[in-house]
Amino acid sequence: MTxxxxxxxxxxxLGRGRGPVKDGLFSSDAxxxxxxxxxxSPGQRLHLGxxxxxxxxxxxWPLEHRSRNNAMIAAVxxxxxxxxxxxxxxxxxxxxxVVLGGSTSGVREGExxxxxxxxxxxxxxxxxxxxxxxxxxxxxxxxxxLGTSGPAHVISTACSSGAKALASGARLLKAGLADAVIAxxxxxxxxxxxxxxxxxxxxSAARCNPLSANREGINLGEGAALFLMTREPGPARLxxxxxxxxxxxxxxxxxxxxxAEQAMLEALARGRVEATGVDYVNLHGTATLxxxxxxxxxxxxxxxxxxxxxSTKPLTGHALGAAGALExxxxxxxxxxxxxxxxxxxxxxxxxxxxxxxxxxxxxxxSLGRPARHVLSNSFAFGGSNAALLLGQG
Numbered sequence: 001m002t003x004x005x006x007x008x009x010x011x012x013x014l015g016r017g018r019g020p021v022k023d024g025l026f027s028s029d030a031x032x033x034x035x036x037x038x039x040x041s042p043g044q045r046l047h048l049g050x051x052x053x054x055x056x057x058x059x060x061w062p063l064e065h066r067s068r069n070n071a072m073i074a075a076v077x078x079x080x081x082x083x084x085x086x087x088x089x090x091x092x093x094x095x096x097x098v099v100l101g102g103s104t105s106g107v108r109e110g111e112x113x114x115x116x117x118x119x120x121x122x123x124x125x126x127x128x129x130x131x132x133x134x135x136x137x138x139x140x141x142x143x144x145x146l147g148t149s150g151p152a153h154v155i156s157t158a159c160s161s162g163a164k165a166l167a168s169g170a171r172l173l174k175a176g177l178a179d180a181v182i183a184x185x186x187x188x189x190x191x192x193x194x195x196x197x198x199x200x201x202x203x204s205a206a207r208c209n210p211l212s213a214n215r216e217g218i219n220l221g222e223g224a225a226l227f228l229m230t231r232e233p234g235p236a237r238l239x240x241x242x243x244x245x246x247x248x249x250x251x252x253x254x255x256x257x258x259x260a261e262q263a264m265l266e267a268l269a270r271g272r273v274e275a276t277g278v279d280y281v282n283l284h285g286t287a288t289l290x291x292x293x294x295x296x297x298x299x300x301x302x303x304x305x306x307x308x309x310x311s312t313k314p315l316t317g318h319a320l321g322a323a324g325a326l327e328x329x330x331x332x333x334x335x336x337x338x339x340x341x342x343x344x345x346x347x348x349x350x351x352x353x354x355x356x357x358x359x360x361x362x363x364x365x366x367s368l369g370r371p372a373r374h375v376l377s378n379s380f381a382f383g384g385s386n387a388a389l390l391l392g393q394g
Contacts, residue, residue: 003170004394005227006087006234009079010329011072012223012316016053017079022333024315028365031347033315034207034219040194047207048189049221049317062144064131067106069188070141072224076184077145083228087180088146097178098142098152099169100226101161101185103321105154106132108190138186150178156321158381159284160243161185162225163324163389167241169229179230185325186224193320194220200251208287208318210311210346211296211361213353215287221317225329235336239374239392240271246384253290253380257298260284263386264302264376271374271390275303278390279372280334280343280362282327284380285311286318293356295378300357303376308362310346324379324387331375331391341368 009017013033014024024032036045055071056078077084088096113128131137139152151172155164162185169183197203197220204217229238244266246259253260268275281303284295299309312330319326330344345364352358371393379387 001174001231003173003238004230004232004234005236005238005332006230006232007080007083007228008329008332009076010223010225010326011051011053011075012319012326013049013051013221014315016075018333025312025330025333025344026342027345031207031314034317040189040191046203046205047219049219049319050189051222063129064137065141065144066127067109067132067137069105069138069186073138073142073186074145076224076226080226080228084146084182087228087230088148091179093148094150095179096148097150097169097172097181098139098148099155099165099181099183100138101155101165101321101325102135102138102187103156103158103161104187104190104193105135105137107192108188109133111191142182157385158383159320159323160379160381160385160387161321161324162326163328163379163387164243165325166227166238166328166389167243167387170238170241173229173231181229182226183229184224184226185322187222187320187322189220189222202288204287208314209348210283210285210287210313211292211353211356212348213351214349215289215292217288218286219313219317221319223316223319223322223326225322225325233394235394236332237392237394238389239273240267240390242266242270242388244386246386248384251382253294254384255294257294259384259386260295260298260378260380261302263388264298267376267388267390271392273374273390278303278307278374278376279368280375281307281309282331282344282375282377283309283311284378285313287313291380296356296359299359305358306360308343308366309359310344310362312344314347327377328389328391331377334375335372335391335393339371341370341372343367
């Protein structure tokens with residue numbers, strides 16, 4: 001059974017919608033998106049992937065749905081409204097499922113409410129309720145907004161969440177439990193996340209520098225990406241996926257990348273695609289010392305050194321639970337309406353790390369000179385949760 005990605009919408013630091021994001025993704029002029037701000041780290045300016053695009057007004061929404069996270073989701077749903085409405089009409093609301101990845105949900109709203117409570121004498125603000133920051137709130141919001149009654153849930157496995165949501169959606173379709181799935185991910189910047197990664201000494205104040213000998217850590221980001229998945233032919237396919245857990249360490253990846261390798265091999269096997277059939281890899285590419293080391297070794301063992309690779313996190317920041325969905329969206333953009341096979345640019349300082357395999361980096365302006373056939377997207381998370389998605393032409 002073939003699973004198709006019939007439509008896709010997204011919002012991130014590069015902008016809202018396929019056109020603006022595609023322009024920034026394939027630009028050869030200058031790195032866009034991530035910018036310095038102290039919005040989540042008062043007194044310390046960090047490069048973050050902040051969404052600056054206009055979002056829907058949430059004031060009139062039911063209280064439990066009022067969050068920036070849901071506002072980003074609503075913006076993407078609005079951009080997909082025609083295709084989603086047609087699917088709901090065709091299959092019926094009970095046959096449309098919702099599977100999202102996320103990690104912060106409405107934690108930002110909880111932070112703001114706690115600040116006001118402490119400042120104003122111990123009362124929670126009237127515009128806050130705990131349901132805003134429950135992990136399942138994103139899926140509940142989508143089902144509410146669309147009027148669907150099929151399965152609806154959120155996957156939270158840290159940075160692999162968005163990728164695993166697409167795999168979960170595919171399983172619902174294959175099992176016959178749904179005829180259409182709204183799948184993807186959303187995550188929102190907040191002080192809690194920035195402080196946590198700063199405490200781990202994993203954050204770079206400058207734009208992150210993946211694969212470089214000078215890499216210093218991640219930039220955090222936010223965004224949302226949603227797909228309409230069905231069994232009906234569309235412009236791209238979820239050709240394969242691989243998931244595993246190496247459980248090596250709470251926050252550090254297994255040094256040799258064995259779990260990452262297993263996930264990629266499983267995605268290729270499920271898609272019945274040889275290594276030579278992969279035209280581009282969107283790396284997890286966080287620009288931490290350990291991630292880039294293990295991932296480059298795993299990619300080299302699975303695909304060799306000739307397939308073009310890049311990390312898009314210097315453009316969007318690491319959007320955590322949404323990262324896998326956003327980067328699957330970048331894979332979709334690489335496959336669809338891209339006749340010259342333009343590749344997402346890898347922005348770095350060019351300082352090769354002699355301790356890493358010499359992968360073929362997609363420098364700004366790179367292209368295949370033909371349409372891409374298959375694109376692999378990697379997502380790796382704390383606790384050794386690994387996911388790889390293989391997208392193909394429809």
